[in-house]
Amino acid sequence: MSExxxxxxxxxxxxxxxxxxxxxxxxxxxxxKITAILGPSGTGKTTLLRLIGGQLxxxxxxVLFDGINVHAxxxxxxxxxxxxxxxxxxxxALFTDMDVFENVAFPLREHTRLPETLIRDIVLMKLEAxxxxxxxxxxxxxxxxxxxxRAALARAIALDPDLIMYDEPFVxxxxxxxxxxxxxISDLNSSLGITSxxxxxxxxxxxxxxxxxxxxxxGKVIGRGxxxxxxxxxxxxxxxxxxxxxxxxxxxHMRTERSYLEEL
Amino acid sequence: MISFIGSIGRWGLGKxxxxxxxxxxxxxxxxxxxxxxxxxxxxVKEIHFIGVQSIIIIIVSGLFIGMVLGLQGFNILKxxxxxxxxxxxxxxxxxxxxxxxxxxxxxxxxxxxxxxxEIGQLKASEQxxxxxxxxxxxxxxxxxxxxxxxxxxxxILSMMFCxxxxxxxxxxxxxxxxxxxxxxxxGMQSSVDLVDDIGCMVIxxxxxxxxxxxxxxxxxxxxxxxxxxxxxxxxxxxxQSSLAVLGLDFVLTALMF
Numbered sequence: 001m002s003e004x005x006x007x008x009x010x011x012x013x014x015x016x017x018x019x020x021x022x023x024x025x026x027x028x029x030x031x032x033k034i035t036a037i038l039g040p041s042g043t044g045k046t047t048l049l050r051l052i053g054g055q056l057x058x059x060x061x062x063v064l065f066d067g068i069n070v071h072a073x074x075x076x077x078x079x080x081x082x083x084x085x086x087x088x089x090x091x092x093a094l095f096t097d098m099d100v101f102e103n104v105a106f107p108l109r110e111h112t113r114l115p116e117t118l119i120r121d122i123v124l125m126k127l128e129a130x131x132x133x134x135x136x137x138x139x140x141x142x143x144x145x146x147x148x149x150r151a152a153l154a155r156a157i158a159l160d161p162d163l164i165m166y167d168e169p170f171v172x173x174x175x176x177x178x179x180x181x182x183x184x185i186s187d188l189n190s191s192l193g194i195t196s197x198x199x200x201x202x203x204x205x206x207x208x209x210x211x212x213x214x215x216x217x218x219g220k221v222i223g224r225g226x227x228x229x230x231x232x233x234x235x236x237x238x239x240x241x242x243x244x245x246x247x248x249x250x251x252x253h254m255r256t257e258r259s260y261l262e263e264l
Numbered sequence: 265m266i267s268f269i270g271s272i273g274r275w276g277l278g279k280x281x282x283x284x285x286x287x288x289x290x291x292x293x294x295x296x297x298x299x300x301x302x303x304x305x306x307x308v309k310e311i312h313f314i315g316v317q318s319i320i321i322i323i324v325s326g327l328f329i330g331m332v333l334g335l336q337g338f339n340i341l342k343x344x345x346x347x348x349x350x351x352x353x354x355x356x357x358x359x360x361x362x363x364x365x366x367x368x369x370x371x372x373x374x375x376x377x378x379x380x381x382e383i384g385q386l387k388a389s390e391q392x393x394x395x396x397x398x399x400x401x402x403x404x405x406x407x408x409x410x411x412x413x414x415x416x417x418x419x420i421l422s423m424m425f426c427x428x429x430x431x432x433x434x435x436x437x438x439x440x441x442x443x444x445x446x447x448x449x450x451g452m453q454s455s456v457d458l459v460d461d462i463g464c465m466v467i468x469x470x471x472x473x474x475x476x477x478x479x480x481x482x483x484x485x486x487x488x489x490x491x492x493x494x495x496x497x498x499x500x501x502x503x504q505s506s507l508a509v510l511g512l513d514f515v516l517t518a519l520m521f
Contacts, residue, residue: 082399093394107398
């Protein structure tokens with residue numbers, strides 16, 4: 001890739017309770033673009049986001065965020081760096097003891113000393129951007145799944161971060177909400193220039209907005225390129241995943257030591 | 265046999281590791297310059313939840329324990345023609361032992377379990393993670409105010425318990441069974457020492473507060489983020505806190521009196 005990259009992952013390995021999740025992967029996330037990370041469930045895509053955010057420490061390799069090695073930082077510096085990134089959790093993870101307005105205001109109150117009137121304006125702007133200004137004083141429990149995710153998105157962009165990481169943003173959404181989220185993600189990217197990293201297995205939605213795609217499976221990067229390159233890839237593993245074929249290199253059954261007949 | 269020894273070893277290692285993790289958690293939560301503007305309102309909110317909302321249960325328990333002590337004490341002392349010592353008996357029993365211990369046990373059941381469940385739920389719903397990713401340290405923001413609230417509240421609750429307990433003893437001994445008012449109070453006045461008795465009570469309450477709150481917070485912070493994990497952690501909090509309080513009470517009593 002010739003463009004400038006915001007995140008550079010080199011030779012990253014990570015294992016969790018004895019399971020090898022990543023085995024020496026290399027990635028570059030271009031600045032100001034939407035990058036999608038695709039892969040079957042259980043390949044540890046969320047883990048990758050946590051590794052980038054410094055919540056987990058890799059066994060080997062490094063993650064550079066804008067040239068800074070995330071895992072070499074002291075606690076205080078790491079928290080400082082996290083102000084520049086934000087993450088949209090699958091569940092939304094809104095704070096249940098605050099209403100939507102307070103949730104969006106939370107990062108502003110924590111990290112800035114802006115006067116209350118300005119905070120109010122910023123929060124309303126962010127809520128307007130996700131179409132939830134009317135729900136400002138709802139409790140998180142009163143929101144539907146899609147609304148909760150949009151509210152969480154408003155909170156994630158409150159501090160105008162350099163990077164937003166979306167963890168499975170489309171899971172369990174109806175087609176309309178899905179369309180809204182797709183449009184929101186691409187609008188935020190084009191209007192604010194935020195680098196977006198989407199982890200998902202909803203192939204069609206994400207290929208429509210992503211500029212660059214990585215496909216992960218079995219702890220390795222098995223495919224990469226622009227959406228078009230990936231769609232027309234000849235690699236049977238990539239093909240199986242993109243087309244959702246039942247038959248292919250990836251089996252439906254988990255591999256076991258003993259055969260079915262033996263076990264019965 | 266070997267595997268049995270091995271399992272004891274694993275259990276021991278597990279315990280030592282979690283003790284280490286809990287110490288690291290507490291250090292990260294407590295060491296650092298507090299930001300009064302942000303942290304003081306949080307502390308007040310937690311004192312309200314942990315302390316103020318526990319007052320009712322503390323007062324009712326204190327009253328009944330004092331009344332029972334008064335009743336039993338009076339009936340036994342009567343046989344020795346020593347009912348005049350009832351005030352001393354009630355006051356010393358409550359101030360030295362029952363006050364701080366029963367307060368701590370009630371605290372573990374009411375506030376400790378709630379703290380564990382709350383933090384466990386925050387963890388299970390990824391709210392702690394999302395806070396971390398928003399560059400807000402959950403240890404400073406969630407754990408630290410709750411810890412200080414517990415440490416501030418428990419000695420005060422203990423003192424309330426003692427006060428009400430002594431009054432409960434008076435209610436039964438003096439108002440019901442007819443002991444002389446002056447004898448009840450003067451016996452107490454001459455035998456209870458401000459430093460040796462009341463001071464030690466406050467120290468005990470302080471130690472129990474640290475133990476119970478620490479156990480509750482760590483169990484919540486370290487729990488498996490599932491519903492079964494949260495329920496196990498809550499149970500563990502009540503069991504461990506109760507045992508810790510009773511064990512520490514013996515040690516402290518041996519050292520103090």
